[in-house]
Amino acid sequence: MVIVGSTNPAKLEPVRRVFAEVFGGLEVRGVEVPSGVRVQPIGYEETFTGAHNRAKGALRTPGASWGLGLEAGVEFNDLGAWLFNVAVVLREDGRTGVARGGSVLLPPAVGERVRAGEELGPVMDELVGQKDTKKGPGAVGILTLARVERVEFWRHTLELALPPFLRPELYPLE
Numbered sequence: 001m002v003i004v005g006s007t008n009p010a011k012l013e014p015v016r017r018v019f020a021e022v023f024g025g026l027e028v029r030g031v032e033v034p035s036g037v038r039v040q041p042i043g044y045e046e047t048f049t050g051a052h053n054r055a056k057g058a059l060r061t062p063g064a065s066w067g068l069g070l071e072a073g074v075e076f077n078d079l080g081a082w083l084f085n086v087a088v089v090l091r092e093d094g095r096t097g098v099a100r101g102g103s104v105l106l107p108p109a110v111g112e113r114v115r116a117g118e119e120l121g122p123v124m125d126e127l128v129g130q131k132d133t134k135k136g137p138g139a140v141g142i143l144t145l146a147r148v149e150r151v152e153f154w155r156h157t158l159e160l161a162l163p164p165f166l167r168p169e170l171y172p173l174e
């Protein structure tokens with residue numbers, strides 16, 4: 001069974017899609033797993049740690065043969081605040097896949113609020129006057145006028161974490 005360390009549909013849906021296409025016939029379930037980092041991780045290290053902790057927690061679930069951790073982070077540079085995805089895929093045999101996905105520049109006013117300590121989800125909800133946008137289109141869907149929604153953003157990141165499973169001969173296990 002594939003266990004995802006989240007119950008957010010915007011994360012479960014892309015895992016179901018990709019795993020059905022690539023590996024076929026595996027049941028996918030989401031469980032709440034502590035990320036061990038802040039609700040809104042800042043920078044790559046914290047975001048990777050959150051994704052890795054979620055994947056490890058997911059793999060510890062009874063019956064799990066795969067554990068997946070998907071964590072979104074925000075990082076700041078001279079251009080502003082960037083939202084990006086990190087995926088960690090662990091298989092029971094010790095094989096691991098990791099990817100950092102694409103990134104999208106947040107509007108300056110949104111970036112400033114996240115820099116001041118707010119969580120991105122509620123800030124985006126307030127901006128568009130809707131609830132729980134992080135479970136649907138996500139910030140990326142809102143900003144791209146739905147051309148790239150959160151499911152698609154995650155699908156792409158997940159695909160990029162799969163090479164060690166797709167080309168195992170090129171990624172020897174230690």
Ligand SMILES: O=P(O)(O)OP(=O)(O)OP(=O)(O)OC[C@H]1O[C@@H](n2cnc3c(O)ncnc32)[C@H](O)[C@@H]1O
Nearest residue numbers: 006008039040071072119120121124134138139140
């Ligand atoms: O239920 P979980 O798995 O925790 O899903 P999440 O969306 O809350 O958690 P993430 O770890 O993916 O993201 C960290 C925070 O960044 C925010 N966030 C990330 N991506 C977002 C998006 O596309 N749209 C809105 N908020 C987003 C959200 O508020 C999260 O609390």
